[in-house]
Amino acid sequence: MKTVVVTGATSGIGKATALDLAACRFHVIGTARTPDKAEKLTAAAAELGLTVHTVLLDVTDPRSCQDAVVEIDALTDGGPWALVNNAGIAPVGAFEDVAEADARAALEVNLLGVARMTGLVLPGMRRRREGRIVQLSSLGGLVSVPFNGWYCASKHALEALTDSLRMEIAGSGVHACLIEPGFTDTPMLSKGLADFPADSRYAHGYMAARRLIASWSPPGPETVARTVRRALLAPKPRRRYRCGPGAVPAPLLRLAPAPVADLICRSALRLNKR
Numbered sequence: 440m441k442t443v444v445v446t447g448a449t450s451g452i453g454k455a456t457a458l459d460l461a462a463c464r465f466h467v468i469g470t471a472r473t474p475d476k477a478e479k480l481t482a483a484a485a486e487l488g489l490t491v492h493t494v495l496l497d498v499t500d501p502r503s504c505q506d507a508v509v510e511i512d513a514l515t516d517g518g519p520w521a522l523v524n525n526a527g528i529a530p531v532g533a534f535e536d537v538a539e540a541d542a543r544a545a546l547e548v549n550l551l552g553v554a555r556m557t558g559l560v561l562p563g564m565r566r567r568r569e570g571r572i573v574q575l576s577s578l579g580g581l582v583s584v585p586f587n588g589w590y591c592a593s594k595h596a597l598e599a600l601t602d603s604l605r606m607e608i609a610g611s612g613v614h615a616c617l618i619e620p621g622f623t624d625t626p627m628l629s630k631g632l633a634d635f636p637a638d639s640r641y642a643h644g645y646m647a648a649r650r651l652i653a654s655w656s657p658p659g660p661e662t663v664a665r666t667v668r669r670a671l672l673a674p675k676p677r678r679r680y681r682c683g684p685g686a687v688p689a690p691l692l693r694l695a696p697a698p699v700a701d702l703i704c705r706s707a708l709r710l711n712k713r
């Protein structure tokens with residue numbers, strides 16, 4: 440049975456992915472930041488008649504990453520077949536409203552944490568001449584939108600890092616690919632919409648963003664989980680998998696002339712009305 444490690448498996452897309460893969464007969468190790476969240480994940484799996492093993496991990500802590508990988512190696516007789524780098528956070532707000540500490544945290548989790556975990560499992564995959572690295576990026580890794588600058592910056596950087604990695608490891612038997620979901624109904628999204636600062640010059644824009652996203656009724660995380668499964672089951676995974684609303688318009692926005700793309704985003708978020 441192939442082992443897949445899913446980071447940040449206690450919520451949203453990570454949890455849905457861990458359960459979906461366990462139902463597809465993968466040996467799943469889901470990571471959690473605290474023992475009580477790990478227990479809840481195991482219990483959620485058990486309720487469905489599934490088994491998900493758990494390991495404690497904070498991707499921002501190099502020691503925690505090393506300890507987790509030692510434990511994973513012991514559970515898997517030498518290392519996992521696949522790593523799904525799902526753990527992520529999203530500081531929301533306009534550039535002028537995001538504190539440096541929040542920006543730094545996003546880069547730590549969404550970029551350096553991913554790099555840390557990838558670096559730790561890659562040598563084993565190379566030795567075995569097979570393995571998969573699946574990165575949870577975002578459509579925000581392709582196009583930047585207002586009020587999401589640091590999140591988009593972290594995902595653009597993840598896209599760049601993964602493109603380089605994919606070319607470097609080509610032919611080694613290890614494949615790296617990117618999953619690019621649009622807005623998905625998870626705690627990250629609801630927290631993000633609630634977290635816009637109240638006292639801001641962009642308050643009307645934040646209100647417009649809330650209304651716009653609510654009107655799209657984003658799909659649940661199961662859609663993304665199925666896409667991760669597709670990437671893992673493909674004999675030769677694609678470089679990128681887009682899913683959810685925006686999968687078609689977001690890349691088109693990137694192709695549009697910059698003044699047109701800016702105008703579309705600014706109008707949608709009422710930034711022209713000030």
Ligand SMILES: NC(=O)c1ccc[n+]([C@@H]2O[C@H](COP(=O)([O-])OP(=O)(O)OC[C@H]3O[C@@H](n4cnc5c(N)ncnc54)[C@H](OP(=O)(O)O)[C@@H]3O)[C@@H](O)[C@H]2O)c1
Nearest residue numbers: 447449450451452472497498525526527577622623625627
């Ligand atoms: N939701 C969307 O609209 C959307 C769209 C595109 C891409 N994505 C990407 O999909 C991934 C999952 O997002 P989600 O929406 O499912 O978010 P979520 O519900 O907030 O789940 C995030 C997961 O990451 C974990 N995590 C956060 N910081 C961590 C750290 N320092 N170390 C280890 N784990 C950590 C969380 O653990 P705790 O439970 O302990 O906080 C949680 O399990 C992210 O990479 C996100 O950028 C989301």
